[in-house]
Amino acid sequence: MEKKKNLSQKEFARQLGVHHSIISKYERDEVIPTIDVVKNTANILETTVGFLLGETKKQDVLKDQAMLKRLNDIASLAEEDKQYILYTLDALIKNVKLKQM
Numbered sequence: 145m146e147k148k149k150n151l152s153q154k155e156f157a158r159q160l161g162v163h164h165s166i167i168s169k170y171e172r173d174e175v176i177p178t179i180d181v182v183k184n185t186a187n188i189l190e191t192t193v194g195f196l197l198g199e200t201k202k203q204d205v206l207k208d209q210a211m212l213k214r215l216n217d218i219a220s221l222a223e224e225d226k227q228y229i230l231y232t233l234d235a236l237i238k239n240v241k242l243k244q245m
Contacts, residue, residue: 149189159188 149156157164160181169175177185186193194200218229 151188156188160184 151159153167154164157167160167161184162181166175170177170181182193182196186196189196192200218226221229
């Protein structure tokens with residue numbers, strides 16, 4: 145990943161605030177990074193924690209702060225309200241996809 149940003153392990157470690165030898169240990173799964181290290185890694189590499197963890201193949205999913213705020217707002221609602229909003233949202237998305245065909 146740091147190769148795409150043209151970062152050496154040493155430079156990447158400097159930006160991350162760790163010794164450069166730890167980077168190769170992370171890559172070999174010899175050491176598990178803390179959540180703060182993972183969050184900082186995502187910021188440095190301009191991606192998301194979900195991408196780094198393999199939860200998504202899209203590198204920039206949920207980097208849109210306005211969209212992320214909306215999703216968090218929906219998640220905090222009562223379950224019934226959340227289901228109404230998601231049902232409506234699903235219908236709107238389906239409609240747009242049909243128009244694009």
